[in-house]
Amino acid sequence: MGPKGWKKSNRAESDDLPMRFMISTRRLLRELLHREEIIVAPGAYDALSAKLVEEAGFPAVYVSGAAVSASLLGAPDVGLLTFSEMLAHAQRIVQAVRLPVIVDADTGYGNAINVIRTVREFEQIGVAAVHLEDQTFPKRCGHLEDKRVIPMSEMIGKIQAALYARTDPDFLIIARTDARSVYGLDEAIRRGRAYSETGADVIFIEAPEGEEEIVRIAESLKGIPLLINLGGGGKTPMLPIARLKALGYKIAIYPGDLQKATIKTMREVLAHLKEKGDLAEMAPHMVTFEERFRLLGLDEIRRLEQRFLKEGEDDPT
Numbered sequence: 682m683g684p685k686g687w688k689k690s691n692r693a694e695s696d697d698l699p700m701r702f703m704i705s706t707r708r709l710l711r712e713l714l715h716r717e718e719i720i721v722a723p724g725a726y727d728a729l730s731a732k733l734v735e736e737a738g739f740p741a742v743y744v745s746g747a748a749v750s751a752s753l754l755g756a757p758d759v760g761l762l763t764f765s766e767m768l769a770h771a772q773r774i775v776q777a778v779r780l781p782v783i784v785d786a787d788t789g790y791g792n793a794i795n796v797i798r799t800v801r802e803f804e805q806i807g808v809a810a811v812h813l814e815d816q817t818f819p820k821r822c823g824h825l826e827d828k829r830v831i832p833m834s835e836m837i838g839k840i841q842a843a844l845y846a847r848t849d850p851d852f853l854i855i856a857r858t859d860a861r862s863v864y865g866l867d868e869a870i871r872r873g874r875a876y877s878e879t880g881a882d883v884i885f886i887e888a889p890e891g892e893e894e895i896v897r898i899a900e901s902l903k904g905i906p907l908l909i910n911l912g913g914g915g916k917t918p919m920l921p922i923a924r925l926k927a928l929g930y931k932i933a934i935y936p937g938d939l940q941k942a943t944i945k946t947m948r949e950v951l952a953h954l955k956e957k958g959d960l961a962e963m964a965p966h967m968v969t970f971e972e973r974f975r976l977l978g979l980d981e982i983r984r985l986e987q988r989f990l991k992e993g994e995d996d997p998t
Contacts, residue, residue, distance in 0.1 A: 706779070706780065706781040706782070706807065706809050707781065707809045707810075707849055707851035707852050707853070708851045709781055709809075710741060710781035710783075710809040710810060710851070710853060711851045711853060711882075713740055713741070713781075714853070714882075714883070714906055714931055714932070718926070719922055719925055719926040719930055719931060719932070719933055720740055720741055720931060720932045720933070721739055721740070721741075721922060721933050721935075722739065722740070722741040722742060722743040722783055722932060722933070722934050722935070723737075723739055723742070723743065723934075723935045723938065723939060724742075724743045724744070724745040724748055724912060724934060724935055724936035724937055724938065724939060724940070725742050725743070725744060725748075725774060725939065726744075726745065726748035726749055726751065726752040726937075726939065726940045727752055727770070727773075727774070728773045728774050728776070728777035728778075729777075729976075729977070730939050730940070730943075731744075731774045731777050731778045731780075731782075732777055732778060732976055732977070733939070733976070734778070734780070734939075735778045735779065735780050736976065739780070740780065740781070741780055741781045741782070741783055741809070741932075742774065742778060742780050742781070742782050742783070743782075743783045743785075743934040743935070743936060744770070744771055744774055744782060744783065744784045744785060745785050745912075745934075745936035745937060746758055746762055746767065746785040746786075746787050747785075747936060747937060748936055748937050748939075748940045749762060749766075749767060749770050749785075750762040751937075751940060752940070753766060753770060754766075758820075759819060759820075760787070760818060760819025760820045761819070762787075763790075764790040764795075764799060764802075767784070767785075767786070767787075768802055768803065768806065771784045771803065771806060771808055772806040772807075775806055775807040775808060776807075781809035781810070782807070782808050782809055782810075783808075783809060783810040783811070783812070783853075783855070783932075783934070784803055784808045784810070784811050784812075785811075785812060785936075786799055786800075786803060786811040786812060786813055787813075787814060787816075787818075787820055788813065788814055788815075788816055788817075788818045788820050788839075789813045789839055789842075789843070790818075791818065792835075792839070793835075793838045793839045793841070793842035794842070796813065796839045796842045796843050796846065797842050797843075797845065797846040798846075799811070799813075799843075799846075800842075800843045800846035800847055800852075800854070801846050801847075801848075804846075804847055804848065804849060804852050808852075809851075809852065809853065810852065810853035810854070810855055810882075810883075811843075811853075811854065811855065812855035812856070812857045812883075812885055812908070813839055813840070813843060813854070813855070813856060813857065814857040814858070814859055814885075814887070815830045815831050815833070815835075815836035815839075815856075815857070815858050815859060815860065815872065816828055816829065816830055816831070816859050817829040817830065817831055828859050828862055828863055829863065830858070830859055830860050830863050830864075833871075833872050833875060836856070836858075836872070836876065837875060837876070837879050840854065840856055840876055840879045840880060840881050841879060841880070844879075844880050853882045853883060854880070854881050854882050854883075855881065855882065855883040855884075855885050855908055856873075856876035856877070856879075856881035856883070856884055856885065857884075857885035857886075857887055857908075858872040858873055858876065858884075858885070858886055858887065859887045859888070860872050861886060861887065861888050861889060861890070861894075862887075862888055862916075866889065866894055866897065866898075869886045869889075869898075870886070870897075870898060870901045870902065873886050873898070873902055873905070874901075874902060874905075877902070877905045882906065883906045883907065883908050883931065883932060884902060884905050884906070884907055884908070885907070885908040885909075885910070886898050886907075887910060888910070888916045888917055889909075889916070889917055890916050890917070891918060892918055892920060895909065895917070895918070895920060895925075895928065896928060899928040899929045899930060903929060906931040906932070907929065907930045907931055907932075908930070908931065908932040908933075908934065909925060909930050909932070909933050909934070910934050910936065911933055911934065911935055912934065912935040912936040912937050912938050946966065949963075949966070950963055950966070950967075
């Protein structure tokens with residue numbers, strides 16, 4: 682299932698489909714950015730959760746560093762997840778869905794020279810957009826305390842490096858600032874404006890506190906595409922999408938909500954199994970065996986087997 686009006690490619694059309702498909706998802710995301718509707722991108726932490734986002738009909742998938750750190754490492758978002766780990770994980774997600782994938786690229790995993798490689802590698806695997814932040818390295822989750830940010834001039838150099846590195850003009854560079862919790866909202870807005878003037882496609886001011894600050898960001902940066910994070914630790918209120926759209930926000934991400942829901946459900950299932958000794962009563966809370974394989978594309982695999990597997994046929998020679 683893809684966005685309304687978007688026709689999926691036929692893999693039999695051409696051997697160069699992977700590259701054409703990567704380009705089409707990037708172009709789609711850029712086109713969506715300029716439409717009236719706001720882009721709602723739930724956070725996926727693996728290929729399976731990304732498939733669920735696609736199945737539900739959302740226009741894009743967001744890959745959160747915090748969620749991937751939890752899934753891969755069982756560790757909090759404090760800069761432990763490496764570039765190579767995130768790259769490989771993002772590639773699996775890109776391959777699993779036909780939606781634009783927006784990836785959290787943290788600080789770019791180093792200085793401006795590291796950013797060049799980071800952007801090139803994420804673009805090469807088919808990611809549609811990355812966001813880079815102005816925290817020091819190692820970074821922290823945007824809704825945790827005790828963050829530190831680099832000088833604005835250094836971040837401008839990183840954005841310039843990202844723009845230099847990309848080869849597809851449809852690949853979006855999203856610039857994030859964490860200055861709100863360090864220096865206050867005025868400095869965050871000043872940085873957001875400067876990052877936009879440098880050439881970033883979208884501005885992401887992390888962790889505004891209260892609706893008044895959300896409104897002020899939108900008014901101060903009017904005309905600049907804005908991303909808002911609605912899945913943090915409570916600093917930013919959960920405003921309705923209609924309200925955010927009216928304010929002019931263009932992308933809304935929900936980074937960890939699917940993962941938090943999964944954790945709760947898994948705890949309930951495990952507790953029931955430990956207490957009762959079976960899971961019969963929990964069946965209504967689970968998908969069926971068949972439904973899980975349907976979601977994973979088993980029917981398509983079977984069609985391909987019928988088309989291409991020729992085992993056991995007689996050789997006329």
